[in-house]
C-alpha cells in the first residue's frame with residue numbers, strides 16, 4: 489500500500505494543468521458499447537477508475553487500447569452482457585454499462601455497484617427508468633438482471649435529480665423505438681458531454697442544458713472520435729489549493745463556465761479571480777472569510793468539492809456552516825481534519841467549521857476520493873509533516889496529483905509501505 493508524506497507550510501506559485509474529466513470519460517467509455525465499431529476518446533486521464541472501466545469493457549467483449557491520453561474502444565465483438573462483482577464493487581460508475589448492454593444486447597447482468605464510502609447510494613432511479621423503457625428487472629445474489637424483448641420510448645420522470653440515472657436512461661432511450669422524454673434530468677456538464685457524444689454517434693437528443701430531454705430513438709449508432717471535457721472537480725481542487733496559498737496560482741486547461749458556483753464561493757471567501765478563456769488565476773486573500781455552503785445539483789456547488797472547501801473554511805477568520813444535501817453522510821474527512829487540529833463539529837448533517845489560525849501535521853487516513861484530496865490540501869498548508877495513508881483512493885480520480893502539485897511548489901513524496 490502507498491502513502492503520501494507531505495511537507496507542510498509550502499507556498500504554491502505558478503501554473504497547474506487540469507486533465508480530462510473522469511466523470512465524463514467513464515460514461516463515454518460505456519456509451520462506446522452502443523456502436524459496432526471503433527471509437528476514439530482524447531484527453532482521457534491515466535486513472536485507476538479508467539483502468540477498472542477498461543478491464544470491465546474488455547470482459548464484455550470490447551477491445552480497449554490506451555496511449556498518451558487517447559483511448560480507442562472497439563465494440564464490434566461485444567457479446568457478454570455481464571459486469572462481475574469483483575470489478576463493479578470497486579467503482580460505482582460500472583453501473584453505466586447497464587444501459588448500453590440492455591440497449592445493444594437486450595439483456596444485462598450487473599452486480600450492485602460499489603464506489604466511495606460517502607453514504608448510501610441507491611440505484612432505484614436507474615432501474616425505474618429501464619423498466620419505463622420496457623425492461624424487466626429482477627435481482628438475485630446481489631446482481632441486477634435486466635431483459636427486454638423490445639425497448640420502447642416513454643416518459644421518464646425522475647423524482648430526484650440524478651447524474652447517473654439520467655445518463656443511463658439516455659443510453660437506453662437513444663436506441664429505443666420512438667420518442668422518450670426525460671423530466672427533471674440532471675444538467676451536470678458530464679451529462680452534456682454524454683449528450684454531445686451520443687448525438688455525434690447519430691442519436692437524436694434535444695434539450696441539452698435543461699431539465700427536460702427529448703430523445704427520438706434511432707436504428708443504430710456509429711463510432712466517433714471526441715475530445716473529453718476538462719475535469720471541473722480537479723480544477724476546483726487546484727483553485728482551492730491556490731486560495732490556501734500565499735501567492736497566485738493559475739489553473740490552466742479548465743472550463744470556467746463549469747465552475748460558476750465554485751468561483752462565486754471563492755470570491756466570497758476573499759479570493760480575487762482572473763478569468764481567461766481556458767485558465768483561471770486565483771489570488772489568495774490575506775485573511776480567509778467564513779462562507780456558508782450547501783451542495784446542490786448543477787449549477788449549484790458540487791458535492792465533489794465539499795471536502796476540499798471545508799479545508800479552506802477550517803482556516804477562515806470565523807465560523808462557517810457546510811451542508812451536503814446530495815450525500816448527507818459525506819463527512820468522513822472531518823475526523824481526519826480534526827486530527828490536523830481543525831475545529832469542526834457535525835450536527836444534524838451540517839458541519840460547523842470554526843476557523844483556526846493554523847493546522848498541524850499528523851498521520852491521517854484517506855477514506856474516499858475527495859476526502860483524500862482534502863487531506864492533501866490540508867497537509868500542504870499544515871505546520872510540520874502530514875502522512876496520508878490509503879492513497880489508492882486519490883489515484884482513482886486525480887491524475888499524478890503529487891507530480892502536478894510538486895511542480896508548483898508542494899513537497900509530496902509517494903512511499904510504499
Ligand SMILES: CC(=O)N[C@H]1[C@@H](OP(=O)(O)OP(=O)(O)OC[C@H]2O[C@@H](n3ccc(=O)[nH]c3=O)[C@H](O)[C@@H]2O)O[C@H](CO)[C@@H](O)[C@@H]1O
Pocket residue numbers: 511580608609610611612613614615648649650651652653674676784785786790791792813814815
Ligand atoms: C447531483 C450530483 O451532485 N451528482 C453527483 C453524484 O453522481 P451520481 O451519479 O453518483 O449520483 P446521483 O447524481 O445519481 O445522485 C444524486 C442524488 O440522488 C440519489 N439517488 C441517485 C440515484 C438513484 O437511483 N436514487 C437516488 O436516490 C443519490 O443518493 C443522491 O442523493 O456523485 C458523483 C460522484 O461523487 C458526482 O460526480 C455527481 O456530480
Ligand SMILES: C=C(OP(=O)(O)O)C(=O)O
Pocket residue numbers: 511579580581602603604606792857858885
Ligand atoms: C465519489 C466519486 O466517484 P464515484 O461516484 O465513482 O464513487 C467522485 O467522483 O467524487
